[in-house]
Amino acid sequence: MSRIGNKTIFIPKNVQLELKDNSVMVKGPLGSLSQSIDPEIKVNIKDNQISITRPSDQKRHKSLHGTTRAQIASMVKGVSEGYKMNLELIGVGFKSILQGNVLDLSIGFSHNIMFQLPKEVKIKTEIPKGGNPTIYLECIDKQLLGQIGAKIRGFRKPEPYKGKGIKYSTEIIRKKAGKTAAAKK
Numbered sequence: 001m002s003r004i005g006n007k008t009i010f011i012p013k014n015v016q017l018e019l020k021d022n023s024v025m026v027k028g029p030l031g032s033l034s035q036s037i038d039p040e041i042k043v044n045i046k047d048n049q050i051s052i053t054r055p056s057d058q059k060r061h062k063s064l065h066g067t068t069r070a071q072i073a074s075m076v077k078g079v080s081e082g083y084k085m086n087l088e089l090i091g092v093g094f095k096s097i098l099q100g101n102v103l104d105l106s107i108g109f110s111h112n113i114m115f116q117l118p119k120e121v122k123i124k125t126e127i128p129k130g131g132n133p134t135i136y137l138e139c140i141d142k143q144l145l146g147q148i149g150a151k152i153r154g155f156r157k158p159e160p161y162k163g164k165g166i167k168y169s170t171e172i173i174r175k176k177a178g179k180t181a182a183a184k185k
Helices: 059-080 142-154 179-183
Strands: 016-020 023-028 031-036 042-046 049-053 083-090 095-099 102-106 113-116 122-126 134-139 165-168
Touching (some): 016 042, 023 059, 031 059, 049 059, 083 142, 095 122, 134 142, 142 165
Antiparallel strands (some): 016 023, 023 031, 083 134, 083 165, 095 102, 102 113, 122 134
């Protein structure tokens, strides 16, 4: 049995959920999101709680059961609280500048990288004194935020010797010793 799919989702008071055909529409104070779901998976709303049921124990139904529940739960949280992600630029001369909805990254290449952001993502850049430049991302869609964060990080992933690159603020980089450690043995 799917343990995730069997959990109920509590709907906050400021969130409205609407079912139409094979799609779920969630509206809240931060915006609205919609997601199409498989017609075989049933979504039930009762007393401000959402429960997801599947027709059988087939492998396909089991996987859709948990996935559908997780997607609806992240939509409910997104429209009520939102999601945030922070990225740090580590390296000498690395910086990020926001020009409208375009992120200008100077990360050690011969040219700057210009990255066009979707309008759903709110962004803020900051260069604190004595600290690393930071990019703050906010969005109500968890999936879109993860894709944008991964795309920005992918421009210059942190390397394991000096740790230079773009990393998530919660990420811990395990550094390798390098050549000098082998010579000292």
